[in-house]
Amino acid sequence: MDIADIATPDFIEVDVDERLGKVRSIFERENPKAIIVQNDGEYAGVIGEKQLINSHVEDNTKAAALTQAVPKIDRHEDVREVARMLVEGNTKVAPVYEGEKQYGIITQDAILEAVLDNLDALTVEQIYTDDVVTIGERDHLGQAINRLREHGISRLPVVDSENRLAGILTTYDLVEFMVRDEGRQGKQDRRGDTDRMLDLPVYDLMTSPARTASPGESVRDAVARMFEDNIAGLVVTPEDDDGEVLGVMTKTDVLRALTYTEEEQMDVQVTNIGLLETLTRSTIVSAITEVADKYQRMNVHHAHVRFHEHKEKLRGTPLIQCQIRLRTSHGQLAGSGEGYGAEHAFHVALDKLERNVLEVKGFEADERYRGQLLRKLNEL
Template identity: 25%
Template sequence: MKTGVHVFHSKAVWLNTLKPNFKVLPLKDRLLCGLGALIGLALSSFISWLALGDLNAWYIAPMGASSVLLFAVPASPLAQPWNMVVGNSLAALIGVTCAMFIPNLTEAFSIAVALAIILMMTTDSLHPPSGAVAITAVLGGDAVHQLGYSFLFYPVLLNSVLLMLIAIMYNRLLGKQYPQKAQLNTRTAAPTPTQKVTIQPADIQNALEQRTELLDISEYDLQKIILEAQELANARAVNQFTCQDIMTKQVISLRAEDDIQSALDKFKQINLMSLPVVTDLDRLVGTLALYDVVEWFKRAADPKASWEEHVYQIMNPQVVTAQPQQPIQDLVPYFVERSFNYIPVVEHQRLVGIISRADMIAVLNQQLNHLRQQAE
């Protein structure tokens, strides 16, 4: 009996070595990925049918494979719009050419896929379903062969663009960034302040250059994961302060109903660049920066802007806030990477305090001194 259990365990271990080290999403996210593919394929297929209803090949099977990437792993470099459109177009062009000039079908689709891979990797447009596009161009039958190079534009390019546009809208409705932004530091091409004292992009590039295989993760995402891991490690290394420990409770703020001219007078008195905006009972509703007032003055001569008289009409209603019990370590990326001057502390939608950059510098300096004393 023990021998049987041991054999079963050994087989299970062996089978696990064949599985990818892939994160299994919660059921809700898996259902949303499947729903996205369903909506994307149904809509793009229907629109293609409306545009190419009399064409036998109005939709091609490789779009199903593309939908897996676009809706299940939109962060993958292989799923980006450039890869989707350029990869499929190159594969269609090569597939049609091979079908025209190579009589033997096996040779034609084999060469077509091989050349497609080479060209896609050369143009940084690698998209796995494009291999199936190249094969479809060769083995698609008379309906595809009669199209000739028109096959590149319809259905391939039409299907690709439609599915891509639907994927962009669907992923953004779910709050996912698609397509992926290529630069972690949005202000300059230089390393961010956090990267300067930890792992820099050049370090990641040097490490990747030592690897010969192609990784299905962008350098940008790798940087984000490493920085987030570094933040978690740093959080364990220092004592945790909460926002209520360091926040300023006497907050200078503006009222939403204040007129803009009086708001400018307050900016002059306190010499600050931005202030929170509250309504009755100190409910936080936005922030007003000095440059918002400057922009208002620029528009003052425009009759269309004459109705703007109050703070609530020109303030920014999108505010990053913190909770009193929240660790201050959570706020570091906003001050370091995004150059925030302050973050309001809110409880039950009421403004109860504010944490400035100076507050953060003071507490971090205290922690550094503490660590230095421990080292001595």
């Protein structure tokens, strides 16, 4: 399937010289997935809500300051390749071209709606993220924003004093709160200055109850519920829904699952691929394959490598966080690490991943030994 009939000619665009104050008002009024940025009529990139929430840029700053480079997509590109490009570009929207002319845009939602009926072959358990980051309901919004930035994520399950699910806080909640115009402020409005806003408890802004999914339900049903409720993610809880937070499943997780292949070569997804300098995709694939091969009984179905850039730098080289996650026949295995530059961060994460793989291998070897020993004892 290609995206010829999925792409839409309807989109919002601004010039690189447009004020960010106006861009924020467009997000509030139109609620777009992202805004296309033009430079003298030529495509320059996109601005998404993540760029807005991750910045403290003044309203008078030009849009160019937050413009993210997102690759152009041919209108007849295969839907799986487009899904890969959106995930790797860490974007929910990309410009679609027909030859040299911009036709429109393709969005994450448009792809998921087009393949919705095919998602009943997957279960939530197969694709959700289990290394979930949470926030306490009495923690401050400033702490929540720092946690979102630190982990490069878009939502935080909110837990109560007993570590049970109390609600959800998303970047959209924060964007909506931060761009309220003065006309909507009343005497009781607690927006105030930035410092006061950051001191507000998460409880004041979270959505409760949070929408949930269980591990055993189909991805189709879960995504249909996301569309129905106009949300981008679900908190995964046990079948009995006792409030324990198992993880999170987002539309991006589903989009990533569309890129899974049945080829002999390991399927590897790289998020924020633009941070790579000396590394290449082939180098990453070879390194992860070498680690996985140290445990021959384990089959790797999919690998996801995610890079996230921090503000800290050393001699001009940014501090990078790298997370590697493998979906295997023996469950999920992961490794993460930080370093100056993507290559350094990748190798730190790779070392941790290797230790985790060998730990699983050693554990199973110990279990087999114990089983053999018990059989021998029973024969006495």
